[in-house]
Amino acid sequence: QEEKKQLTLKVEELERKLESTSAQNIEFLQVIAKREESIHQCQLRLEEKSRECSSLARQLELAIEDAKRQVEQARERAVSRERAAQSKVLDLETQLSRNKTELNQLHRSKEDAERRYESRLQDLRDRLEQSESTNRSMQNYVQFLKSSYDNVF
Numbered sequence: 001q002e003e004k005k006q007l008t009l010k011v012e013e014l015e016r017k018l019e020s021t022s023a024q025n026i027e028f029l030q031v032i033a034k035r036e037e038s039i040h041q042c043q044l045r046l047e048e049k050s051r052e053c054s055s056l057a058r059q060l061e062l063a064i065e066d067a068k069r070q071v072e073q074a075r076e077r078a079v080s081r082e083r084a085a086q087s088k089v090l091d092l093e094t095q096l097s098r099n100k101t102e103l104n105q106l107h108r109s110k111e112d113a114e115r116r117y118e119s120r121l122q123d124l125r126d127r128l129e130q131s132e133s134t135n136r137s138m139q140n141y142v143q144f145l146k147s148s149y150d151n152v153f
Helices: 002-152
Strands: none
Touching: none
16 A cells, blocks of 8 residues: 555656656757757748848849959050050151241241342442442543543534
8 A cells, every 4th residue: 555655656656757747848849840840940030141142142243243344444445545545646746847848947947048139239239339330430421521522613
């Protein structure tokens, strides 16, 4: 009887423990279910963020490619402008050289014309002086003749 009573107490105690453990198990299962739900939500958010990151990465790659293309186009335009400027500089230098040569030729032509003018002017002065001298001689001769005719008549 005593032994049966002790066994009954033990069984009751074990049943309480079992109930307590079952209650804890239920609580743990609820906690695990909540955590699994939380993990599932986190995985969904992670997948969404991964998709966003992938989309942003593609956008970034496109933006980088576009920026590279724009930089290349700008570089090509700058090189083209530089070539055009160099070509224009060469053209202007050539034109300057031609203008200097033409100016030098014009200076030489002017100097030659001035020398010819001075020479012609000097020649005309000499001829004028010779003419004046001849004119004076003739006037003197005419004067001489007048005086001789006056003397004779």
